[in-house]
Amino acid sequence: DWSMASFIETTCEHIRDRVGDAHVVAALSGGVDSSVMVVLLHKAIGDKLHPIFVNNGLLRKNEAQEVLSTFEDLGVQLDYVDAADRFLGQLRGVIDPEKKRKIIGQEFIRIFEEESARFPDVKFLAQGTLYPDVIESVSFKGGPSATIKTHHNVGGLPERMNLELIEPLRELFKDEVRSLGAELGIPDSILWRHPFPGPGLAVRILGEITPERVAVLQEADAIAIEEIRKAGLYRNIWQAFVVLLPVRSVGVMGDERTYEHVAALRAVEATDGMTADWYPIPHETLGVISNRIINEVRGINRVVYDISSKPPSTIEWE
Ligand code: XMP
Numbered sequence: 001d002w003s004m005a006s007f008i009e010t011t012c013e014h015i016r017d018r019v020g021d022a023h024v025v026a027a028l029s030g031g032v033d034s035s036v037m038v039v040l041l042h043k044a045i046g047d048k049l050h051p052i053f054v055n056n057g058l059l060r061k062n063e064a065q066e067v068l069s070t071f072e073d074l075g076v077q078l079d080y081v082d083a084a085d086r087f088l089g090q091l092r093g094v095i096d097p098e099k100k101r102k103i104i105g106q107e108f109i110r111i112f113e114e115e116s117a118r119f120p121d122v123k124f125l126a127q128g129t130l131y132p133d134v135i136e137s138v139s140f141k142g143g144p145s146a147t148i149k150t151h152h153n154v155g156g157l158p159e160r161m162n163l164e165l166i167e168p169l170r171e172l173f174k175d176e177v178r179s180l181g182a183e184l185g186i187p188d189s190i191l192w193r194h195p196f197p198g199p200g201l202a203v204r205i206l207g208e209i210t211p212e213r214v215a216v217l218q219e220a221d222a223i224a225i226e227e228i229r230k231a232g233l234y235r236n237i238w239q240a241f242v243v244l245l246p247v248r249s250v251g252v253m254g255d256e257r258t259y260e261h262v263a264a265l266r267a268v269e270a271t272d273g274m275t276a277d278w279y280p281i282p283h284e285t286l287g288v289i290s291n292r293i294i295n296e297v298r299g300i301n302r303v304v305y306d307i308s309s310k311p312p313s314t315i316e317w318e
Contacts, residue, residue, distance in 0.1 A: 004183040011168050012044035019045055022123035024166060025116045027108075028053040028078060029198070030067035033128035033169060035190050036181040040168055041126050042076045043184065049126070050079050052115045054108060057084025057211075058200030060225075061218035070190060079118075083111050091202060091209045097318035100209070104199045109157060116161065125163040129170050130177060132272065194239045195273065203318040207246030216299040217244040220263050223292045228267070231285045238276060240267035242293070243306075243317045251294075251301035260301035263293060267306075268315055276310040 024041060028034050028051040038051045051071075055064045064082075071078050090103050116122055158165045169177055181191045197203055204221075205213050221242040228234050243264040251258040265286070270276035281289075290303040306313075 001179060001183055004179050007180065008040065008043065008183060011040065015041065015044040015166065015168060018166070019048065019124060021048075021121070023048045023050060023119050023121045024124040024126050025049075025112075025119065025122050025163070026051045026126040027112060028067070028071075029196075030059075030063060030190070030193075031196060032174070032177060032181065032191055032193065033130060035070075035128075035186055036177050036184065037126060037128035037169055038071075039074060039076060039184045039186055040180070041166070042074075047077065050116070050119050050122070051076065052079045052081065052112055054111055054115075055080070055082045055084055056087040056104060056108065056200060058087065058104070058202045058209075058214065060196070060201070061222040066189070070187060074185065079115055081111055081115060083107070086111070088209065088211055088214070093208060095207055097203060100202045100318070101199050104202060108198075109160075112157070113161060123164060124166050125158050125161065126166040126168070129167040131171055131173055134170060192235060194234075194237070194241075197316060203316050204241060205244045206317055212299070213244055216261070216297060217242060217263075219297045220244070220293045220300055223296060224265055224289050227285055227289045227292065228281070231282070233279075233281065233285070236269070237267050237279050238270035238273065239315060240265075240279070240281075242266070244300075249302045253301070258301045260299055262302045262304060263300045264304050264306050264317070265289060266315070266317070268310070270310075270315070273315060276315050278307045278309050281305075 024045065026034070026038055026041065026049065028038050030053065038049070041049045042051070053067060068078065068080060087104060087107055090107055091100060094100055094103060157163075169180075172180065178191045201214055201217055202209055205217055224240060224242050225234070228237065228240050234240075243266060245262045245264060247262045248259050249262055251260065265281075267279040267281055268276035269279045286305060293300055293303050
C-alpha cells in the first residue's frame with residue numbers, strides 16, 4: 001500500500017529527527033495500538049527504543065508467551081517483566097472494582113518507573129494514542145461520564161517522569177492503524193485481537209481474586225474464544241469473554257454432587273465500546289462452549305449467557 005509505505009517513511013524520519021541520540025521507553029500491552037506503535041518506533045530508532053511489557057498475572061491464557069514470541073519473530077527485543085506475584089499479592093482480599101483498578105494502575109506505574117530507570121539517556125515516552133482517544137479526552141475533560149469507570153492508562157506519567165511524549169499514531173483511526181500494522185508485518189492475531197481492559201481478568205473475576213480463580217477463568221475464556229473462532233464469529237464480535245462469578249450452584253458429576261462456580265459468557269457488537277448490543281451467538285455454538293467449559297474446567301459447573309446491552313449495562317461486569 002503506497003500511502004502507508006510513505007506514512008511509515010515520513011513518520012520514521014520525523015521520529016529520528018526528534019529523538020536524536022536519546023532513548024525512548026514505551027509500555028507494550030500486546031494490543032493493536034501499542035504493538036503497532038512499538039514496531040513503528042523500532043523501525044525508526046532500533047534499540048534506542050525500550051518496549052516494556054509487564055505481565056500482571058491477569059492476562060488471558062498463553063497471552064504473555066504469544067506476545068513474546070510474536071515480537072521475537074518481528075526482531076524487536078522486549079523488556080519483559082513477570083510481575084504476577086506483585087499484582088496478585090497487592091490484590092489479595094480486594095473486592096471493590098474501583099479499588100482493583102487503582103491498585104493495578106499504581107503498581108503498573110511503579111514497575112514501569114523502576115524498569116525505565118534501568119535505561120540511561122531516556123528522554124521520551126512513546127504512547128499508542130489514536131485520533132479518537134485525542135477527541136475523547138478533550139470532550140470528556142471534567143465531564144461526569146469520564147468517571148463512571150476510571151480507565152487505567154499511563155496518563156500523568158510523562159510529567160511525573162519528566163519525559164516528553166511521542167505519539168506517532170495520533171492522527172490515525174483504528175482501521176488505519178490495522179493497515180499500518182499489516183504493512184509493518186504484524187500478524188493478524190495481534191491486529192484483530194478483541195480489546196482487553198488494562199486491569200485484565202481482575203475485572204472479570206467478580207469478588208476476590210486468587211491465583212486459582214485466575215487459572216480457572218483463563219481456561220474457560222480460552223475455550224469460549226476457541227469455539228467462537230471455529231464458528232467463524234470472532235471478527236463479527238467486538239469483544240467476547242467469560243466472567244467468573246462469586247456464586248456457587250449445585251450440579252451433578254457422575255454419582256457426585258458438585259458445588260462450584262457459575263461462569264457468564266459475554267459477547268457484544270460495538271463500534272467504539274461506548275454503546276454495545278449483546279451478540280446473538282447461535283445456540284449450537286453456545287451449547288458447545290457450555291459443554292466444554294463444564295466438562296473441561298474444574299471449578300465451573302454452570303454457564304449462563306449475558307443478554308444485556310450497553311447502556312444501561314456495561315460491557316465488563318465490573
Ligand atoms: P465498559 O465496561 O465501561 O467498557 O462498558 C467499555 C470498554 O472499555 C474497556 N474497559 C477498560 N479498559 N481499563 C481499560 O483499559 C479499564 O479499567 C477498563 N474498563 C473497561 C472494556 O473492555 C470495553 O472495551
